[in-house]
Every structure is written in structure tokens, then in C-alpha cells.
Amino acid sequence: MYKNKKMPVIVAELSGNHNGSLNRAIELMELAHECGADAVKIQTYTENSLTLDSDRPEFKLEGGLWGGQTYYELYKKAKTPREWMKPLFNHAKAHGIFLFSSPFSYEDVDCLEEAGCPVYKIASYELNDIGLIDYCASKGKPMVMSTGLATLEEIDRAVDVVRKSGIEDLTLLHCESRYPADPEKFNLNSIPYLKERYQCRSGLSNHAIGDELDIAATALGADMIEKHFTDDKKNGGVDSAFSMEMNDLIKLVKDCKMVAKSLGVKGIHLQEDEYPMRAGRRSIYLVQELKKGEILSKEHVRSVRPALGLEPYLLNEVLGKKAKFDLKEKTPLKQDDFE
Template identity: 40%
Template structure:
């Protein structure tokens, strides 16, 4: 499968994971906080900062009828109406240009998840986003997929809740509408998500089935799940970011704080480097260490013609003598000259 380039960043298994910091609604309706989150993401080493483009009215309607109220008692948004939730969480559209500009100043890629066609039209007027993200809940919104794909920009698509048939339909729709570069993200759409439900083995399967770059949109607590995904082939990792979980906010409870994002950046790169290639034998870095293996050494002063015994021949470190596998063969053999204690045993001193 081909690598993908988004602005100055190349995405693929030949490169360290592309790390996306998701701001979501963690700005708590403060532009000052939003800018601090952008700066924190850059300091932590994230490659990209993502926001979301919608309004409460483009997402849903204002009502508290049963269908429109979060009923799950385990949800951080329990008993809120959808309209109320999105009113709290949305990023004002008049902030977008300033956020994207600040990302560019700090060397990060700034982009967004549009949630309806009007959001795509708006983002296109900014002439900024080099790619688009499709949220899991919009993965099956075929009209939106067509609209975004028609921009011909790379699409990063979260697949939480989606069956393989639904993902296939979305991918085919995007390709037929003009999108050539697609990245799928394995995702578990619970908040927070449990590592037990992350099913990271899906990542290599998804790469094989859809022949595209695959990553992880991770809502678990901490960074362990994200790091594990790298070993299974994730080339992109998306995590929510907040300045402090104590600040509260719609997504704060399952978001990383800046020092944790820094750990994710560093450890995901380490995990990627550790994958390496199939290799046996010493690496270049291990060559010098071979001298500290065990080998055969004379451990007592010996006279010419004296036999090698268990008391004067031992398997010890370092490794400059004959290999330990010859120990039984050499017992009882005679030395052909006087030998000092601490001499590495070699064939030329044995009769």
C-alpha cells in the first residue's frame, strides 16, 4: 500500500506514527484556552491538531424528547440533550482561521472534522485544511462522504461501530467521488473506551482488506493501547487533548494532558523503531557484546603435557576462548606447552 503525504508529513510504516491531538470541546468555549491547547500540542510534539466543525443546529434539533436525550448512565453526558451537548462542545466557526494559522506558525498541520455539507463548504472557503477527518458517527453518512471526497483531499475516517460492509461502502463511495488517499482508523466509540474492547488485531486485518494506511482513534485512558497499536501496524494515532482534566469539559475525562501527549509522541516513536525487521545474529550494536559471552579458559597454571580437567578448565566469561560446546571433547586432552592461569583455550595449545 502506498504512503500518504499530508503537507510536509509522510504517513506510512516507514515513518514514525503521525500523532493527531484532538481538541474537540475541551476549549470550554474560550478562545484563549483553545490557543493554549494548540500550543501545548505543538510543545508535546504532535504532528497535527484537529478541531470539529459543526453547530448544535447542524447536528440535531433542540428538543428533550426521549430520542434526543443521552440515557446511558455510564456516559459522561448522561441526561443531556444532544442539542445542549453540542452547544457546549462546538468550536465557533469564527475561531477556525486563527486556530489553523497558529498551527501553521508552530509547524503543525491544522485540520477539522466536518459534520455536514455546510461545514465542508465553510472549511473550503478558508483554503487551509490539507485533509479531512470523518468521525465514527458520520462514517455511514454517505452524502457527507461524497461531499468531502469531492474535494480530492486525503480523508482520515474513523470506523467505530461500523461493520466491514459499512466500511467497504464508505471507502468505495469516497474513491468513486474522487478521493485517492484514505486512512482508516480503528476506533471504539465508547467514552472512555476499555482496552478490553479495543480489538487491536483488527488493524492488520483492516490493512489487508482495504489496502490502505490504518491507524487508531483511541478513547482509552492513558497511552498503553495506543502504543500497542503501533506494533500492529498503526501509522496514525489520534488522542483527545486537554490542558487539565480537572478543568472539566465535554471530553476532558478521557483526554490526555500535555505531559501525557508528550509521552505518547516519544513512546510511539520508540515502539515504531523497535519493530525493525526479521533479524537473527548480532546487530551492529551487539558486536562488542559478543566478547562477554562464556568460553573455555585455563584456570590454573599448567605444565606441558598436563591433562585438561574439570579443575583447570572452566566455562567462564569473557568469550575469547573456544566455545563451551567443546568442553567435554577437550577434557583429558593434554596441553603442548606451559600455560598460565587465565589463558583462553585455543586449538593450537592442545596436543
């Protein structure tokens, strides 16, 4: 997924914005690719992968975008059916689109294996499902894990499971799991922290409107930015309220890639085209004529532009010395003019 890509990798998450239509899912995948997304992600589950069909209070959603439904009803509406997997991955492969998925059960993983899924993503709410993580890792493919709602101990445990399976290609995504997310609740400094602590790639799974936080994450070294995507919010979809539209995605890709390119490398490094510009800096010039044998004093000189004379920090090395020969006013001072 990272091969031949300029950081950060931009992932367009389709989620349930396909509205139950395979053709629409394919269309959204193509549009995301055309808008510059480096990869497209889907979610592979059935309602039974995630919950139970129950009217008990704990299975009912209250408030927010999905209030009034049960978990079962929501996931039945939002699912990307398993029978779509082969058509979606075949289409992606045929059109040069990097497609991967989040599975939510062992059966979902098996289905994705048959379809040729190249990378597995663990969603934030599944980070405590060690069995699912272990099963995904057993397939030997690169993994991405979102860390929303997780404690440090839980992230440690999940990463340990992945590492014990021999997976080295791991990306951890910082995630604010509220939908939609409040920018003030983000702790973007978690992105470099995850990278340093676990010695892996890190990034941001972002449900906030706009791309300001994605740009900030890029400046903090994010390797991946994941955002929900739809063609037009008017077309509906369970996640359309906090999804990017096409112009948003185009702007996101442009802005994040530009910021990443501007970061350069750590340290102070003059670039080749900067050296000629140094001639415009300050240097020491004579502002009074100085005869041979006269003593140079501060009254004879000024630090001015351009930089053809003595570096200002070297002035004290020639003050109080005698001129070897006559020196004209408004000429650059040289160290070997004195004895």
C-alpha cells in the same frame, strides 16, 4: 501530516473543550503544539449538521456524561462554529501547527475547503455516511477514518469509496467508542489487522484515561494516536472528563516516541556496537594441560567466559583428536590445535 515526523503521529483532539471561545480554541491549539503534539484536530459542525431540534424520545440522551440533554442541545454547546475555521487555520499556518478537522456535512466540507484544511477525518459515527465520505474524498486530500462501532463490511464499503476517488493516503483508526472507554473493551490487535487488510496506515483513537493503551498501540505498529486534550479539566468542556491535560500529553508524546524508536525492524540484526560485546560470551578453554600427541577428552575442557576460544558448538569436531603441540592449562582452545 506524516512528513518528517517520527511515528506515531500524536494528534491532540480539541473537540468542544474550547467552551465556545475562539481565543480559548487558539490557546488550546498552541498549548498542544508546545506539549509536543504533531497535529491538532478540531470538529467542524453546527447542531443542524448532525441532528434535528426535537424533543422526541429518540433525540434525548440518557445516562453517561451528557445525559439529560437532547442531541441538538449538546451539539449546539459543543460545536466549533464555521466562522472560526479561517481564523483557526490561518493561525495554525502562521505558527507551524498542523491543523485538520472532522466535517459532518457537505457544507462543513465546503467551509473547510475555503479555510485550507489539509486532511479530512471521518468520525466513527459517520462511517456509514457514504455520501459524506465520498464528498470528502472528492477533494483529493489525505483522509483519516475512525472505525468504532463499524462492522467489517461497513469498513470495506467506506474504504472502497475512498479508494475509488483515487485517495492513497488513508489512515484507519481503531476506536473504542464508549466515553470514557473501558480498557478491557479494547481489541488493540485490530490495529495491525486494519493495516494488513487495507494496506494503509492504522492507529488508535483513544478515549481511555492514561497512556498505557497508547503505548501498547504503538508497540503494535500504530502510525497515529489520537487523544482528546484540554489545558485543565477544571475549566470544563463537554469532553474534559476523558481529555488529557498538558503533563499527560507531554508524557504521552515522550513514551510513544520512545517505544516506537525501540521497535526497530523485523528480524534479528546485530547492531555495530554489539559485536565487541560478543567477546564476553562463552568459549572452550583447557582446564588441564595437554601434551603433544595426547587425545583431547571432555575432561580437558570447559565452556567458560570470555569468548577467545573455540565456539562451544564446535567442540565435538576436536574431541578425540591429537594435540599438535603442548597446550597449557587455562588457555583458549583453537580448532587448528589438533590433527
